[in-house]
């Protein structure tokens with residue numbers, strides 16, 4: 001189901017500003033800058049991801065759990081809390097209240113399932 005409050009323009013505004021803030025964050029910045037060599041590529045991929053999630057565009061093909069399990073030692077509860085706080089702040093500032101709420105709700109649910117996937121990997 002698509003979310004009618006959300007547009008491609010929202011995604012194009014949200015994703016780059018979010019990662020600018022992530023890179024300036026003292027906890028998350030080093031994790032991302034250590035892992036990501038090609039930022040334009042990452043931003044394009046994440047815009048495809050959110051377009052697939054919110055607008056069912058089908059543009060993203062990937063394995064998000066595997067991508068995070070690769071960095072599992074850095075994927076702490078605190079890191080997820082910080083990620084979601086920056087996501088909430090950025091979406092609130094840039095988008096309509098309705099669109100921001102939709103992105104926040106979806107990110108929280110994906111964060112939950114990523115953490116479960118990482119936990120499953122740790123317990124294996």
Ligand code: HEM
Nearest residue numbers: 031032035049062063064067070075079080083107110111
């Ligand atoms: C990719 C970090 C949370 C969505 C990545 C990568 C890193 C990273 C380092 C690059 C992985 C690689 O290519 O080696 C983190 C950290 C998080 C976090 C530190 C919080 C603790 C999230 C959340 C979402 C998300 C909550 C979605 C709501 C993605 C996606 C990719 C990605 C879609 C691309 C995966 C692919 O290559 O196909 N993340 N992430 N991340 N992240 Fe996250």
